[in-house]
Amino acid sequence: MITGHVTPDGDSLGCVLALTHALRAIGKEVTPLSVDGVPEIYRWLPGADQLAADAEGPFDLAILCDAATPDRVGDVGRLARSAADTVVIDHHASESEFGRVRVVNPRAAATGEIVYSLLRHMRLPFTKDIADCLLCAIVTDTGSFRFMNVTAATFRVSAALMHYGACPACISELVFETRSLPSLKLLGRALDALQVTRDGRISWTVITAKDFAELGATDEDTEGIVTHVRAVRGTDVGVLLRELPDGKVRVSLRSRRDTDVSVIAERFGGGGHVAAAGCTLETSLNEAVTSILGALNAAP
Ligand SMILES: [Mn+2]
Numbered sequence: 185m186i187t188g189h190v191t192p193d194g195d196s197l198g199c200v201l202a203l204t205h206a207l208r209a210i211g212k213e214v215t216p217l218s219v220d221g222v223p224e225i226y227r228w229l230p231g232a233d234q235l236a237a238d239a240e241g242p243f244d245l246a247i248l249c250d251a252a253t254p255d256r257v258g259d260v261g262r263l264a265r266s267a268a269d270t271v272v273i274d275h276h277a278s279e280s281e282f283g284r285v286r287v288v289n290p291r292a293a294a295t296g297e298i299v300y301s302l303l304r305h306m307r308l309p310f311t312k313d314i315a316d317c318l319l320c321a322i323v324t325d326t327g328s329f330r331f332m333n334v335t336a337a338t339f340r341v342s343a344a345l346m347h348y349g350a351c352p353a354c355i356s357e358l359v360f361e362t363r364s365l366p367s368l369k370l371l372g373r374a375l376d377a378l379q380v381t382r383d384g385r386i387s388w389t390v391i392t393a394k395d396f397a398e399l400g401a402t403d404e405d406t407e408g409i410v411t412h413v414r415a416v417r418g419t420d421v422g423v424l425l426r427e428l429p430d431g432k433v434r435v436s437l438r439s440r441r442d443t444d445v446s447v448i449a450e451r452f453g454g455g456g457h458v459a460a461a462g463c464t465l466e467t468s469l470n471e472a473v474t475s476i477l478g479a480l481n482a483a484p
Contacts, residue, residue, distance in 0.1 A: 185216075185239060186216050186247040187257045187260050188200045189256045190256065192218050194321055194359060195324055197222060197232065197317075198321030198324070199249035205230070205313050209311070215243070216231065217263075223404045224364065224404065226359070228358055231313065238260060242267060243268070245267060247272075250274055251276075252276055252283075253282050270283045270285070272288065275295050276290065276456070277290040293326050293331070293335060294324075296322045297321075297338060300344070301341075312348055315350035318341075318345055319345040319351075319355055322338060322341065323352055324355075329342075333457070364401075366399045366400050374390075374412070377391075380416055385419060386420070386481075387415075387422050389413055389423075390426065391409075391425075391426040406426055410422055410424040410436040411438065414439070421443050421445065422438045423438075423477070424436045433464065433466075433469055434462070435452070435464070436461075436462045440459070446461040448461065448483060449462055
């Protein structure tokens with residue numbers, strides 16, 4: 185079995201599918217999994233229709249992509265725990281020791297970069313499908329090569345993937361420039377409610393359960409909104425808080441560079457990277473705003 189994390193993104197799905205294609209090509213029997221399904225913007229990924237939300241174990245081998253622990257992959261974490269052997273491929277810095285084999289590189293912009301090196305190293309055959317999946321992983325985790333995590337290696341790997349027919353402009357258009365109508369209306373409401381703290385350091389906004397209901401939108405439609413929240417000139421941190429149907433509050437944090445938002449997210453049981461992190465709070469929306477802004481204000 186190969187799985188990515190809960191609330192999947194282009195990196196986790198791209199890696200799961202690239203590995204699935206590569207391993208099937210050498211005769212391995214693979215079950216690709218994603219507990220939370222596939223967001224609309226990633227349904228074009230080759231093989232996306234084969235991702236299952238659950239499976240029956242036990243498996244000979246569990247591979248976790250873009251996730252370091254069974255907790256991060258949701259319900260199928262139980263299958264990972266009971267698998268005979270385990271591999272973790274990830275670019276998040278974490279204390280976890282799960283996985284007999286751990287291929288973890290926090291300097292990689294995307295787990296897709298690591299998977300590329302692995303496939304190369306194992307001399308597995310590359311196809312356009314695999315290249316599309318891995319370039320999607322890189323394009324999405326770097327915001328189309330705009331984030332601080334991009335390195336020369338990111339471009340070298342991407343150039344190699346283009347050699348196999350993958351197209352960054354096509355992927356950017358599919359993932360970033362194509363949105364549902366409710367998702368755009370949601371962006372409008374989020375920007376309308378945008379606020380900046382008195383010291384001008386933090387810009388933040390909320391999306392309420394009422395907003396979601398009135399627009400017929402889901403949390404999937406909030407993808408990318410936090411980037412706009414952080415865009416206010418002079419601010420260092422952008423925060424998007426949204427009220428989910430189950431009563432919990434999901435928080436996305438983005439920073440330019442002065443604040444390590446992964447530390448803040450970890451304090452509330454979440455995680456991520458220095459410049460991009462998230463967590464979920466089991467409080468009211470107002471309490472969540474107070475807690476998160478309080479923690480950010482206290483941060484150096
Ligand atoms: Mn990633």
